[in-house]
Every structure is written in structure tokens, then in C-alpha cells.
Amino acid sequence: MVERRKPISVEDAVAKVSANSVIKQKETIAIEEAYGRFLAEDLIASHDVPAFDRSPYDGFAIRAEDTSRASANHPVCLDVVGAIGAGFVFEEEVQALQAVRIMTGAPIPKGCNAVVMLELTKEVTSENGQQQIQIKRSFNQGDNISRQGEDTQKGTILVEKGTQINPGIVALLATFGYAQVEVAIKPKVGVIATGSELLNVEEPLAPGKIRNSNAHMIMAQIARAGGEAIYYGKLNDDFDECLVATKKALTEVDMLITTGGVSVGDFDYVPAILNELGANVLFNKVAMRPGSVTTVANLGEKMIYGLSGNPSACYVGFELFVRPMVRKSLYSHLPHLRKAQATLGVDFPKPNPFMRLVRSKVDFIDGQLVASPSGVDKSGIVSSLGGADCFMVLPGGTRGYEKGMTIDVLLLEDTQGSEWPWSNIVASYK
Ligand SMILES: Nc1nc2c(c(=O)[nH]1)N[C@H]1C(S)=C(S)[C@@H](COP(=O)(O)OP(=O)(O)OC[C@H]3O[C@@H](n4cnc5c(N)ncnc54)[C@H](O)[C@@H]3O)O[C@H]1N2
Ligand code: MOO
Ligand SMILES: [Mg+2]
DSSP, rough: OOOOOOOOOOHHHHHHTTOOOOOOOOEEEEEGGGGBBBSSSSOOSSBBBSSSSSSSSSSSEEEEEGTTTTTTTSSSEEEEEEEEEEOOOOOOOOOEEEEEEEEOBBOOOOOOOOEEEEEGGGEOOOOTTTEEEEEOOOOOOTOOOBBBBSOOTOOEEOOOTTTOOOOOHHHHHHHHTTTTEEEOOEEEEEEEEEEEEEEEEOOOOOTOOOOOOOHHHHHHHHHTTTTTEOOOOOOOOOOOHHHHHHHHHHHHHHHEEEEOOSSSSSTOHHHHHHHTTEEEESSSSSSSSSTOOEHHHHHTEEEEEESSSSHHHHHHHIIIIIHHHHHTTTTTOOOOOEEEEEEEEEBBOBBBBBBBEEEEEEEEEETTEEEEEESSSOOOGGGGTTOOSSSEEOOSSSOOBBBBEEEEEEEESSSSOOOOOOOOOOOOBB
16 A cells, blocks of 8 residues: 655745754854855954045045135135055144145045045145145035045944855955954755666666766755755665665764655655654655655754655755755855745646746846746756746646736845745735
8 A cells, every 4th residue: 555645835844844953063264265155153343444534535635624715716725745645644733724645545634624636626836836736615524535434333243144255245354354254164965866777977878777967966056055065876776775875874964865766666765764764754745846755854963855856856855945954054044045026927827736836037027027937847857957046936726827927936046045935925916
């Protein structure tokens, strides 16, 4: 008698997975290695920026009060008593009717309180050989000065821990002197592909055989999520072989993914292996297409994911159930895929009682996000994955969907993430 499995909703399945804790650990790395990693500490401004009042222009630092009567007909004449470029300090205090030639980024000399751009001055030499400038309008105190702290004040939390480090965050790390950065250690995620039909990538096709694409796909998904993939190879559909490899992997990784062998077929050994290991199965059927056979268990602190062998089902299972746990161990508060509303770009007539996660591509058309399938929507299909940058989320129902309907999409290439995208999924309306 074939086992009858009871499907649970996608929302409940993700919730059951998310209720598990993950191990979070940090390490210190050089700033040069920081891009793409996840901050393990808040990034705090260690000083004001700018750290001193500075000139935003090439010009002359002046005392605004000296220009109060300046006009086109009666320009004011100031003595130029020095010149500084960025990186240098004018040490003396500037006196009445004096100016200092100053370049962008240089600190405002003591006594000065405004800057006049070079273009608004006329340089002259007085009869006694003194360099002077003429100014034809008045200036106010503070004109053209970048104030200390106007960018950021000391102590401000600039980036929260758990954020993926982008080039702008690298700039902040450098600005505040973080030559070393505290980042989350990448969780080690083991990958085992099961299937006697599987060939290595470099092997030629043979009758009944296919190349193992899932393992490579998942390793790339692990890297995209921020984890470290550890590959344990492809195994035959053999209970003992798979059990030994699974036990070994579990001593070495933080979480383990298997692909294939998770359904009810004669050679689908993953359920029996989970049983033999004494793992606690959270669910073995999800009301979704593809990936309905996705099985998730925990054993002590470790998650074990039995993802489907069908490539599209495997891909979706990873993004829904593995990615959030990888992100959680990277200190993320937003571990799930980010949700957005889009317009359905084509008719999608196939009804299904289960929620569909359709591999799709988003586009901007007339200022609107429009999503269309990136290929054929079957779980054994691999070709639709290459063009996919989102999943359309089509709730289960008896009717199909029409072009122009408003739908939810989950974005695959977004770096921000989402807290909990599963409430209030739009029941697609027009
Ligand atoms: N009687 C039933 N049969 C099936 C059911 C069911 O409920 N009752 N569910 C179907 C669904 S839905 C799916 S999804 C698949 C899941 O199968 P498994 O997870 O057990 O995977 P396999 O049987 O090992 O393989 C399925 C398919 O995928 C190919 N495959 C496997 N590994 C890889 C890999 N590493 N790279 C690329 N392709 C892979 C494999 O050759 C098969 O074609 O079960 C349905 N059946
Ligand atoms: O789990 Mo299967 O992928 O629903 O087709
Ligand atoms: Mg099977």
C-alpha cells in the first residue's frame, strides 16, 4: 500500500521550518574580502563626517561680514593671505578683509565662515603688490560650507547587522576605519544528489542516463543565499550507500540537502533514511507546484532537506525552505524572498488546487512590473530556470489566471529580502 501523504500549506510549511533555530557565528576578515558577506555587527559611525567644516568648492574662504555692503557697482576687495588644498590646514586666524584661497575638501580656516566660488571672484593685484579678490555680492555666514557631521554624526547606526555588504557599505567601512570587519561565518550546507541515472557533467550521455544538474544548481543557490556548499557527490539509489553518506555529511555540515528519491517510488530511499536516522520529519507534502514532495526534517540542531529530484521542484524547494535558514544564520532579519506586486503578462489558464510558484521573469512596462513565465511550467523542466528572476505566486483554486491580473511575485535576485511574505498573498484580481 502506497503511503498517503497529507499536504500542508506553503505558509505553514515555511513557518514550521522557520521555527527552528540556527547556529550563528562570526569571524573577522579584511575589508578587501568583505564584499558580498553579511555584517555580524551593526556598522556604527566612529566619528562625524565630515570630521571638520570643509569647503565644497574651489574658491576663497572669507568672513561673510566683510561682504555685507558688496554690490556689482561697489565690489569689496579682500587681501588673499594664503592658499590651501585638500589635506592641508591654514594655521593662522583670518582677520577682517582677508581671504584664503581654498580648494574643495580643505578645512575652513579659523575666522572664516563662508566660501565664494572661484567663478564669482575677480583676482587683482593692488598697487603695493598684494594679491586681492573682488566680490560683487554679499554672503551669509555658513554659505558654501560643508558642516562637520552634516553627512553623519558619530555614533549613528549606518547599517544593521545581517545586511549583505554592497560596494556602498564597503565605502562606509573604509570611511570609518574598519580595516577588519566582523562578518557572519557562512553556514556549511551539504549537498547529496541521489539517482542511479545521474552522470557527472563531463560524462557523455548514455541510454537512460542524465547529467546531474541539481547538485550544481543547488550549490549556486547556496552561494547566492550566502552559504558555503560542501558537495558529497552523486549516489546511486541504494539505501546503504545513501545512509552512510548522509551520516558522514551530518557530522560535517550545519544543514544538509539531498535531491531526488523523496517520493513514493521503489527506489526513493530518503524517507526511509530519515526514519533510520531518527530525524523529526516536519512535513513530507506541501500544497504547492512544483515541489509537492519536498520533505523537511530536523535532527538535533541540523535541518535536513529532502528536495525533489525534478529540477524545477528542487529549485523552488531551495528558495522557499533553505534560503531563509541560510539567511537567518547570517544574522538577517529579512530572511525570505522579497515580495512585490506585478501584473500578469500572459494568460495562465491551467487551474490547480495547489499554490503554483511559476518560474518567471519580471519586466517594467509603462512603469509597471509585469511578470511572465520564463518557460514551460512543469516540475521536470530545467530550461525555464535560466531566465527566471522571480516566482509568480498563484494561489490554488479551480480557475486559471488571465493576463492583466494583479499577482504577487517573489524576487530571486533581490538582496534586501523580506520579513514574512506569506500573509495576504493576493488572490489575483483584475
Ligand atoms: N506515484 C507518485 N509518483 C510521483 C509522485 C507522487 O506523488 N506519486 N510525485 C511526483 C512529483 S510531484 C515529483 S516532484 C517527483 C519527485 O520525485 P523524487 O523527488 O523522488 O525524485 P526522483 O524520483 O529521484 O527523480 C525525479 C526526476 O528528477 C530527475 N532527477 C533526479 N535527480 C536529478 C539531478 N540531480 N539532476 C537532474 N535531474 C534529476 C530524475 O531523473 C527524474 O526524472 O515524483 C513524482 N512521482
Ligand atoms: O513535487 Mo512535484 O514537483 O509537485 O511536480
Ligand atoms: Mg522518485
